Amino acid sequence: MGIFDKIREGLKKTRDNISGQITQMVNSFTKIDEELFEELEELLVMGDVGMNTAQYICDQLRKKIKEKGITDPSLIMGELKAIVSEMLQGDNELHTGTKPSIILVIGVNGVGKTTTIGKLASRLKGEGKSVILGAADTFRAAAIEQLEVWADRAGVPLIKHQEGADPAAVVFDTIAAAKARGCDVIICDTAGRLHNKKNLMDELGKISRVIDRELPGCDRETLLVLDAATGQNAVNQAREFQSAAGITGIVLTKLDGTPKGGVVLPIMQDLGLPVKFIGVGEQVDDLQPFDPDAFANALFDNERDDTPVFAEDRAAAQLEEQRQEEEVLQEQDQAGEDALEGEELFQQLEERPLTEEGLLPDIDAMLEESRPEEPQEELEEPQPEKKKRRFWPFGRKRDEE
Numbered sequence: 232m233g234i235f236d237k238i239r240e241g242l243k244k245t246r247d248n249i250s251g252q253i254t255q256m257v258n259s260f261t262k263i264d265e266e267l268f269e270e271l272e273e274l275l276v277m278g279d280v281g282m283n284t285a286q287y288i289c290d291q292l293r294k295k296i297k298e299k300g301i302t303d304p305s306l307i308m309g310e311l312k313a314i315v316s317e318m319l320q321g322d323n324e325l326h327t328g329t330k331p332s333i334i335l336v337i338g339v340n341g342v343g344k345t346t347t348i349g350k351l352a353s354r355l356k357g358e359g360k361s362v363i364l365g366a367a368d369t370f371r372a373a374a375i376e377q378l379e380v381w382a383d384r385a386g387v388p389l390i391k392h393q394e395g396a397d398p399a400a401v402v403f404d405t406i407a408a409a410k411a412r413g414c415d416v417i418i419c420d421t422a423g424r425l426h427n428k429k430n431l432m433d434e435l436g437k438i439s440r441v442i443d444r445e446l447p448g449c450d451r452e453t454l455l456v457l458d459a460a461t462g463q464n465a466v467n468q469a470r471e472f473q474s475a476a477g478i479t480g481i482v483l484t485k486l487d488g489t490p491k492g493g494v495v496l497p498i499m500q501d502l503g504l505p506v507k508f509i510g511v512g513e514q515v516d517d518l519q520p521f522d523p524d525a526f527a528n529a530l531f532d533n534e535r536d537d538t539p540v541f542a543e544d545r546a547a548a549q550l551e552e553q554r555q556e557e558e559v560l561q562e563q564d565q566a567g568e569d570a571l572e573g574e575e576l577f578q579q580l581e582e583r584p585l586t587e588e589g590l591l592p593d594i595d596a597m598l599e600e601s602r603p604e605e606p607q608e609e610l611e612e613p614q615p616e617k618k619k620r621r622f623w624p625f626g627r628k629r630d631e632e
Contacts, residue, residue: 240511242529245492249278250531253308260304263296267304278490279462281497288314288496312531318496319523321505325480326450327360331409333417333442333449335435337476338456339468340371340423343484343510347456348418349381350518351508355416356385363412365405365419366391367398367438378420384515388412398422399437406445423456435476454507456482457498460489466497469504480507482518487511495526 252274260267268289275285291314292307301310326332334351338344352362364382366389368374375391382389390405402419409417422434435453442451455478457465465483472478481504486492498504506521 240487242486242492242511242526244488244490245278245486246530246532248490249275249280249493250308250311252278253311257304257307263302263304263307267307268293275493278493280493281463281466281501284497284500287500288318308531312527315496315530316524316527318500319506319521319526321499321523322480323505323507323521323523325507325520326452327355327416329446329448329450331406331414331417331446331449332451333406333419333446334452334454335419335421335438336454336456336482337421337435337472337478338423338482342423342456342458344368344423344456345374345377345381345420347454347482347484347508347510347518348378348420349385350510350515352381352385352387352418353515354518355418356387360415361413362387362416362418363405363409363414364389365401365417367401367405368420368422369394369396369398369401370422374420398434399441402438403441403445406442432475439477452479452507453477454480454482455504456484457494459483459486459492459494459510462489462491462494463497465494466501469498469502473502473504478504480505482506482508482510483521484510487517492530 253271256270256274257267271292272285272289275288276282280288288311292310295301295310295314296307299310301307325334327334336344336348336351338347348364352364355362362385364378364387366375366378368378369392372394375394379389379391388408390401390408392401392404398421405417405419408414419438421438422431442449453476455469455472455476457468459465461468469478469481481498483492483495483498483506486509495506495509499506508518509521509526511517511519
């Protein structure tokens with residue numbers, strides 16, 4: 232699977248939630264008017280884009296439509312994709328040009344910080360760089376052990392102290408080890424507690440002074456890991472961390488499991504923070520560098536989906552199928568016990584998958600099971616031959632001579 236396909240597959244839920252519903256809305260209009268823009272803004276807000284960003288997108292779209300003289304609503308999606316792609320442009324590259332370079336990774340518990348460090352180490356190692364990890368999150372229980380597991384998976388060394396040790400001391404020892412081993416990149420896990428912003432700022436400030444003294448002029452990244460599933464809460468977290476630490480980029484994880492991937496837009500538009508990586512799966516190579524154009528293309532690429540995008544479409548299709556089945560049932564329904572048998576069989580048909588012909592592949596077996604057992608009687612005299620009974624779809628019996 233190529234990079235675009237990975238991103239596209241990972242963004243399916245977000246695509247259905249944002250561009251899918253926008254496409255349906257736009258197709259319901261025959262002209263471009265203010266009502267269309269109002270519905271567009273509402274859908275963007277519901278897609279976790281945020282009020283300010285939704286208004287900005289609509290304003291930019293109005294300008295483009297006016298400049299180009301667009302009157303056909305079907306042309307809106309292309310302009311919308313271009314606006315989103317332009318908004319996502321920024322310093323999305325990871326700067327690791329010096330030897331060594333250092334990456335500090337921060338984030339609250341549960342966002343996938345340790346997993347991100349392990350995947351990032353594997354990616355950099357795959358690019359031919361030598362990597363060393365520093366377990367400087369000495370505050371969270373089991374953080375060191377979890378990072379050690381990922382270091383083993385990636386095949387990179389780990390520098391660690393005991394739980395509760397000074398994080399700056401861990402960073403100091405990691406830098407010393409990197410210099411001695413000639414490593415290209417240092418990745419340090421750091422505490423992500425936000426309940427005491429002063430302690431976080433003091434801790435990061437101390438780490439920063441160690442880096443300035445030991446690695447003057449080195450390339451330095453401070454990456455904040457956010458869980459895309461938290462939606463607008465991720466924006467609030469980014470805002471809090473931005474005021475407490477010098478964040479240089481965002482890693483947005485768990486995009487494949489949430490329809491709230493639109494949160495990337497307010498992070499970049501409102502906070503001015505570039506997205507460096509996105510997580511679109513659980514595999515090691517599912518941590519992908521953020522490509523604005525690929526992201527925008529994947530977000531608005533609805534044409535390759537085989538199934539209906541919208542819940543309304545799926546519900547309408549199901550109702551139409553049910554209506555047709557009910558019409559057939561009414562035409563073939565008979566009174567008495569035959570009608571009862573037909574109703575029971577129809578319920579079974581609703582609960583089980585249909586073939587292209589509309590019948591279950593094992594319908595004969597089902598009908599045989601539903602046939603009541605007839606009592607066996609010994610007849611002294613020959614009886615007239617009984618008319619054969621044959622089952623028809625939905626339980627109807629028809630006499631045959």
